[in-house]
Amino acid sequence: MKKFGFLALALGLFAVACNNAGTATEGDSTKVDSLVQEAQSTVDSAAQVVDSAAQVVDSTAKAIDSTAKAH
Secondary structure (H helix, E strand, C coil): CHHHHHHHHHHHHHHHHHHHCCCCCCHHHHHHHHHHHHHHHHHHHHHHHHHHHHHHHHHHHHHHHHHHHHC
């Protein structure tokens, strides 16, 4: 999960750097903060999806194991 967080942060900072065009204002730090927060939310959502998928795989594996033991 740390790799996803780092990737999201890197992409967010890349987008800010490319969009900045060499100008700096006081609002830039606010934009960076909001982009970092948005990236963190995206990473958290992705982590929840991965966790949900893992639970489905685990429950399917348990069902297969119990079916195999029954036969």
